[in-house]
Amino acid sequence: MAAHDHHTHDGHQTHGHGHPELGFWRKYVFSTDHKIIGVQYAITSLTFLFFGFCLVMLMRWQLAFPGKPVPLIGGLFGETMMPGGVMLPEFYNSLGAMHGTIMVFLGVVPLLVGAFGNYVMPLQIGAPDMAFPKLNMMSYWVYFVGGIVMLTGFFVPGGAANSGWTSYAPLSVVSQVSRNMWFTGQTIWLLGMVFLITSSLLGSVNFIVTIIQLRAKGLEFFRLPFFVWAQFVTAFLLLLAFPPLEAAAVLQLMDRVAGTSFFMPTGLVVSGQQGHWTGGGSPLLWQHLFWFLAHPEVYVLILPGMGIVSEVIANNTRKPLWGYRVLVYSLVFLGFMSFIVWAHHMFMTGMGTRMAAFFATTTMIISVPSVVILTALLLSLHGSCIRFNVPMLFALAFLPMFAIGGLTGLPLGLPAPDIHLHDTYYVIGHFHYVVVPGSIFAIFAGIYHWYPKVTGRKLNEFLGKLHFWGSVVGANLVFMPMFFVGMAGVSRRLYDQTVYQHGANVQTLTQISSFAAWFFGLSQIPFIINFFASIRAGKKVSDNPWEATTLEWATPTPPPHGNFPVIPVVYRGPYEYSVPGASRDYVPQNVTA
Amino acid sequence: MRVRSIGLWALAMTPVVFLATSPVAWAQTSTAAPITAKIDGKYGYWLPPDLSQHGSQIDNLITILHWFMAALFVGWAIFLVRCLIRYRARPGHAACYDLIKARPAKAVEVAVVIVEIVLLAGFSIPAWAKVKNDLPTEADTIRVRVVAEQFAWNFHYPGKDGIFGRTGPQHVNPATNAVGIDLSDEHAGDDVQTKEFHVPSDKPVICEISSKDVIHSFSIPVLRVKQDAIPGMRIPVWFRMKPGSEGNYEVACAQLCGNNHYNMKALMVIETPEKFAAWLTKAGEKEIFED
Numbered sequence: 001m002a003a004h005d006h007h008t009h010d011g012h013q014t015h016g017h018g019h020p021e022l023g024f025w026r027k028y029v030f031s032t033d034h035k036i037i038g039v040q041y042a043i044t045s046l047t048f049l050f051f052g053f054c055l056v057m058l059m060r061w062q063l064a065f066p067g068k069p070v071p072l073i074g075g076l077f078g079e080t081m082m083p084g085g086v087m088l089p090e091f092y093n094s095l096g097a098m099h100g101t102i103m104v105f106l107g108v109v110p111l112l113v114g115a116f117g118n119y120v121m122p123l124q125i126g127a128p129d130m131a132f133p134k135l136n137m138m139s140y141w142v143y144f145v146g147g148i149v150m151l152t153g154f155f156v157p158g159g160a161a162n163s164g165w166t167s168y169a170p171l172s173v174v175s176q177v178s179r180n181m182w183f184t185g186q187t188i189w190l191l192g193m194v195f196l197i198t199s200s201l202l203g204s205v206n207f208i209v210t211i212i213q214l215r216a217k218g219l220e221f222f223r224l225p226f227f228v229w230a231q232f233v234t235a236f237l238l239l240l241a242f243p244p245l246e247a248a249a250v251l252q253l254m255d256r257v258a259g260t261s262f263f264m265p266t267g268l269v270v271s272g273q274q275g276h277w278t279g280g281g282s283p284l285l286w287q288h289l290f291w292f293l294a295h296p297e298v299y300v301l302i303l304p305g306m307g308i309v310s311e312v313i314a315n316n317t318r319k320p321l322w323g324y325r326v327l328v329y330s331l332v333f334l335g336f337m338s339f340i341v342w343a344h345h346m347f348m349t350g351m352g353t354r355m356a357a358f359f360a361t362t363t364m365i366i367s368v369p370s371v372v373i374l375t376a377l378l379l380s381l382h383g384s385c386i387r388f389n390v391p392m393l394f395a396l397a398f399l400p401m402f403a404i405g406g407l408t409g410l411p412l413g414l415p416a417p418d419i420h421l422h423d424t425y426y427v428i429g430h431f432h433y434v435v436v437p438g439s440i441f442a443i444f445a446g447i448y449h450w451y452p453k454v455t456g457r458k459l460n461e462f463l464g465k466l467h468f469w470g471s472v473v474g475a476n477l478v479f480m481p482m483f484f485v486g487m488a489g490v491s492r493r494l495y496d497q498t499v500y501q502h503g504a505n506v507q508t509l510t511q512i513s514s515f516a517a518w519f520f521g522l523s524q525i526p527f528i529i530n531f532f533a534s535i536r537a538g539k540k541v542s543d544n545p546w547e548a549t550t551l552e553w554a555t556p557t558p559p560p561h562g563n564f565p566v567i568p569v570v571y572r573g574p575y576e577y578s579v580p581g582a583s584r585d586y587v588p589q590n591v592t593a
Numbered sequence: 594m595r596v597r598s599i600g601l602w603a604l605a606m607t608p609v610v611f612l613a614t615s616p617v618a619w620a621q622t623s624t625a626a627p628i629t630a631k632i633d634g635k636y637g638y639w640l641p642p643d644l645s646q647h648g649s650q651i652d653n654l655i656t657i658l659h660w661f662m663a664a665l666f667v668g669w670a671i672f673l674v675r676c677l678i679r680y681r682a683r684p685g686h687a688a689c690y691d692l693i694k695a696r697p698a699k700a701v702e703v704a705v706v707i708v709e710i711v712l713l714a715g716f717s718i719p720a721w722a723k724v725k726n727d728l729p730t731e732a733d734t735i736r737v738r739v740v741a742e743q744f745a746w747n748f749h750y751p752g753k754d755g756i757f758g759r760t761g762p763q764h765v766n767p768a769t770n771a772v773g774i775d776l777s778d779e780h781a782g783d784d785v786q787t788k789e790f791h792v793p794s795d796k797p798v799i800c801e802i803s804s805k806d807v808i809h810s811f812s813i814p815v816l817r818v819k820q821d822a823i824p825g826m827r828i829p830v831w832f833r834m835k836p837g838s839e840g841n842y843e844v845a846c847a848q849l850c851g852n853n854h855y856n857m858k859a860l861m862v863i864e865t866p867e868k869f870a871a872w873l874t875k876a877g878e879k880e881i882f883e884d
Binding site: 265283318360368371373492497557 | 632634636637638639640641651653654655658659661662666669670673674676677680681682686687688689690698699701702705706709710712713716717718720721722724725728742743755761762763765767773777778805806807808810812814817819820821823824826828839844845846848849851852853854855856858874877880
């Protein structure tokens with residue numbers, strides 16, 4: 001781990017623990033230090049993110065050229081899944097289900113919460129570590145095991161789970177019938193989910209206690225960086241929303257392996273045979289339990305990203321964020337509302353007028369704090385002095401892209417337009433705009449912004465700008481056509497949309513999305529090169545190269561075990577930039593007047 | 594130590610190899626009838642043609658919403674670009690610490706909220722209520738039970754007596770009796786089950802949607818109809834066609850239902866009443882055998 005080379009790391013003087021020097025394995029692998037754990041999360045989740053993206057690059061070939069053999073690599077996937085290099089529909093469905101699962105549960109959330117949250121949050125609150133370092137280590141390793149379990153699904157007969165990341169019953173219960181149901185991808189998916197959810201629950205408890213209990217002296221709640229607020233609310237979402245899904249995953253597991261009927265209604269006839277379940281269960285129960293988590297989960301996907309973007313914007317506009325209190329109240333309100341909108345994913349299940357009106361109303365209400373947060377970040381640019389470095393480019397791009405993603409949620413959140421748009425490509429365009437040029441751009445902004453704190457070197461600017469422009473153009477060209485494909489009536493999760501007349505007529509748009517996706521993939525190459533090369537060859541910088549005010553920049557670089565040689569005291573708010581009368585254009589939080 | 598771990602690894606892999614070579618019944622074939630008819634309608638890059646009478650409410654709302662979204666986005670984008678140009682860092686330019694006034698921002702916020710309330714309460718909720726509650730009550734309404742399965746749509750007509758024969762899972766025969774009609778029921782004799790969906794163009798239609806196995810979704814884009822087909826439930830959906838809607842259209846599945854989800858389509862034929870009556874008689878002549 002180059003960031004913690006032996007010659008820069010000196011554990012003893014910086015903390016009074018008095019324990020002996022740890023060996024390699026305890027220091028760098030089974031570490032309880034939040035920074036090592038943060039880096040572990042980052043490397044693991046970036047790898048999964050890349051893998052999940054490779055899955056969809058493969059899918060996009062089939063979408064663009066249905067039934068044609070995949071060039072160059074088509075022969076690598078074996079005759080069971082891709083005979084003659086042409087993927088089978090079951091493999092396409094597996095790729096789709098695993099792409100969604102990996103991106104959400106193994107990629108974006110572990111990156112935003114496990115990597116950024118773990119590394120940066122304790123530093124920003126002036127703490128020496130998390131409240132429960134051993135629990136922190138456990139949450140990483142449970143995540144790691146969960147990820148490995150998920151991947152083994154690809155290697156069992158029948159392949160990985162193929163019933164969508166949503167795993168709706170009865171499909172997910174009847175799919176992949178085998179002599180040993182435990183040894184099927186769909187079952188393995190459920191086992192993987194149990195590990196991943198457990199990891200999140202352990203982590204969220206840690207975050208909440210740390211933020212409440214370990215803030216430095218003088219760091220009142222309304223002096224916290226917005227990033228910490230975002231992690232705080234996110235931790236509550238994870239803690240309260242995940243348990244129903246963990247329970248539901250176990251129930252679905254029982255339906256698959258033990259023949260129970262939690263989600264299986266009476267009288268099923270599958271492939272001409274009567275089902276062996278006694279019945280009496282409800283498929284809708286799974287949907288409610290799933291979406292009760294999965295809606296707050298999408299706010300988990302975006303809130304830490306908003307936190308990162310806020311930090312980068314405040315720093316690179318050289319002025320305080322506009323409406324800090326408004327931002328915080330909106331964030332908390334958003335978190336609360338996210339628990340009572342879930343059934344807008346279920347408008348087509350036979351919902352009556354009263355239920356639909358309730359969920360449509362709460363969905364419209366929740367759009368208000370989102371709009372407020374976006375507007376506040378936009379207003380933060382007014383009267384500022386904008387530095388266009390690479391983190392700021394990504395943070396700025398986040399704003400209009402998140403706007404498009406959020407706005408396209410409106411026709412989906414109203415039941416009447418949703419009749420036409422539900423389960424079409426319009427939905428795919430909507431959520432990908434929020435997650436890709438939304439969350440993932442925020443992640444890139446965070447990596448460019450905090451890389452110098454972790455490694456002591458900046459990422460290369462030219463490669464960063466190449467990465468940025470390729471990603472912005474690529475992401476928009478992938479997802480904008482999808483709104484039109486969906487409006488034309490093309491359903492989601494179709495192995496071949498040209499089977500339908502309305503699908504065949506918009507196939508050109510689908511091909512544009514595919515080419516753009518491969519271009520987006522190529523645009524990540526400068527970033528991957530930059531990420532690894534800059535560890536050794538990047539420009540060396542000081543402890544606070546961005547001239548920032550928050551506490552993580554007040555540590556040595558990289559921060560030693562225990563973080564602060566002297567625990568800081570906080571005297572002011574987090575964004576005291578361009579203070580009239582100050583000698584410099586920034587006043588760090590821990591500097592006395 | 595090394596030999597032992599290799600040995601343990603080989604031992605662990607043995608069940609993997611054994612199970613990897615065992616047969617798995619995970620490929621299900623399609624039972625849909627291939628469609629050879631030419632499909633009518635001009636399909637482009639926005640909404641498909643609308644042959645229904647309730648569709649205009651949905652289409653108008655989609656259109657108004659998108660103008661509203663565009664207005665917001667353009668407003669925000671203009672403000673963003675203006676700021677990026679006006680406040681870019683350059684020699685002699687410094688940021689301004691003082692907060693700007695909240696009033697214009699608050700006015701925009703209030704306007705946005707009011708527009709959303711109007712769209713919700715004035716347009717969407719009434720449209721939804723109409724779709725859900727205004728089932729046709731005419732005596733000559735065409736009633737069809739749509740029974741989804743992996744991977745075909747089955748259409749069960751009640752026949753001349755207008756009463757659906759009793760069905761049950763034990764009567765299902767995939768080849769001859771996909772819907773599972775109980776032939777011993779007195780009302781079942783005139784029932785018709787088909788893989789093609791025919792309706793006369795001049796009558797309202799009520800479809801009762803259900804499924805035999807997994808969740809599917811009954812979707813007819815040109816009629817602005819979509820309803821999940823959930824096993825264990827029977828959910829009504831209705832539509833009235835505009836005059837002159839005769840032609841061939843497609844029924845799609847809009848909920849992932851397995852390997853052949855993409856190919857789970859049915860031909861929908863909107864035809865004149867005479868042609869419909871003739872078709873229904875001919876379809877009824879195909880016999881259903883209990884196995």
